[in-house]
Amino acid sequence: MKIYSYAFPGNIEEDILQIGAGQVPYMRTAWFSGLMKDNERMLLKAIGCKDGRVLFYTSSGTCAMEAVVANYVAAVGKAFIVDGGTFGHRWIEICDYHGLERQVFEVPFAKDIDYERLDRELGGSDAKVLLCPQHETSSGQLFDIERIGAICRKYGIRLVVDAVSSFLADELDMDRTGADVVITSSQKGLNLPPGISFVILSAKALDIDFVHGCYYSDFQNNLKNLTRGQTPYSPMTTLFMQLNERLRRNEAGGPAEVIRTTREKAMYFREKCREYGWEMSAERQSNAITGFYIRKGVDILFEELQKKGIYIMPSARPGYFRVSHMGIQSREEIDALVQAIHEIEMRG
Numbered sequence: 369m370k371i372y373s374y375a376f377p378g379n380i381e382e383d384i385l386q387i388g389a390g391q392v393p394y395m396r397t398a399w400f401s402g403l404m405k406d407n408e409r410m411l412l413k414a415i416g417c418k419d420g421r422v423l424f425y426t427s428s429g430t431c432a433m434e435a436v437v438a439n440y441v442a443a444v445g446k447a448f449i450v451d452g453g454t455f456g457h458r459w460i461e462i463c464d465y466h467g468l469e470r471q472v473f474e475v476p477f478a479k480d481i482d483y484e485r486l487d488r489e490l491g492g493s494d495a496k497v498l499l500c501p502q503h504e505t506s507s508g509q510l511f512d513i514e515r516i517g518a519i520c521r522k523y524g525i526r527l528v529v530d531a532v533s534s535f536l537a538d539e540l541d542m543d544r545t546g547a548d549v550v551i552t553s554s555q556k557g558l559n560l561p562p563g564i565s566f567v568i569l570s571a572k573a574l575d576i577d578f579v580h581g582c583y584y585s586d587f588q589n590n591l592k593n594l595t596r597g598q599t600p601y602s603p604m605t606t607l608f609m610q611l612n613e614r615l616r617r618n619e620a621g622g623p624a625e626v627i628r629t630t631r632e633k634a635m636y637f638r639e640k641c642r643e644y645g646w647e648m649s650a651e652r653q654s655n656a657i658t659g660f661y662i663r664k665g666v667d668i669l670f671e672e673l674q675k676k677g678i679y680i681m682p683s684a685r686p687g688y689f690r691v692s693h694m695g696i697q698s699r700e701e702i703d704a705l706v707q708a709i710h711e712i713e714m715r716g
């Protein structure tokens with residue numbers, strides 16, 4: 369049965385999938401080093417980070433979060449965490465796991481940050497680094513990362529942005545924002561299988577003595593290997609080849625073009641939500657996903673869609689579902705998705 373994925377990473381082009389289906393080439397070679405350097409160059413360009421470096425981990429996005437906490441936050445001092453849902457909350461758990469000092473700034477579900485309150489609390493805080501998702505994927509809420517960057521600059525506080533679900537969905541220019549560190553991963557905006565996470569370190573972030581807080585993700589050791597285009601431990605070679613192809617394709621139109629097409633899909637789906645009266649969650653919506661509520665058929669929607677090969681993302685909140693706008697999805701396919709949800713709601 370054909371799968372229509374409105375989860376992460378969404379549907380991927382057949383020829384990019386095929387790169388991952390072939391034999392795995394040996395990677396301690398000049399060819400692979402060249403591929404990695406090319407990947408790093410294209411990623412830095414896409415994220416607007418001129419003199420930075422990219423660390424690559426064969427892992428999901430949470431590994432990059434933990435790497436930042438164990439190597440970087442541990443070195444710079446107390447963390448100030450914006451907690452507006454699952455992913456903001458994860459920073460708290462990781463800091464606690466590593467026994468690091470942190471302060472929490474709570475934001476209600478699906479609401480934007482009260483930036484004046486943030487300014488006051490950050491101004492009165494002894495924190496050294498702010499940790500925040502650009503897009504809180506659990507609610508679809510997009511935070512104003514440029515505004516957060518400006519507040520951080522005002523108080524000389526470092527900024528770590530979790531762009532796992534916003535990279536290539538919403539605009540992010542690292543140098544302009546003044547972000548010291550950004551993390552992302554392969555299975556969201558890059559529309560690739562899960563398996564690579566990235567830590568992008570600005571020139572300013574590179575200029576500190578990192579703590580050796582985690583053997584596998586050790587920044588210093590990974591940076592040393594990166595100078596020869598290698599990772600210290602076995603990379604998921606074919607996924608790095610898929611990444612190279614994806615970045616090459618994106619390079620022509622730049623990030624703006626990918627963002628534009630994602631936004632177009634989001635706008636089309638949201639038009640349908642309004643038509644059918646499905647209330648949307650976020651105060652300021654990311655292009656990455658739409659979170660919405662249905663009123664009937666709540667308990668059967670996920671299972672019934674699955675029978676048709678359609679995947680959307682359920683949640684613990686009654687009637688609340690999320691649809692991703694990443695990956696291949698035509699207007700006809702979105703129409704079919706909307707029709708299927710509507711029919712199940714009418715039946716339920």
Ligand SMILES: *Cc1c(COP(=O)(O)O)cnc(C)c1O
Pocket residue numbers: 428429430431455501503504505530531532533553
């Ligand atoms: C998906 C996601 C992550 C990482 O989750 P993994 O399952 O470990 O890849 C981190 N932050 C945000 C905002 C995310 O959406």
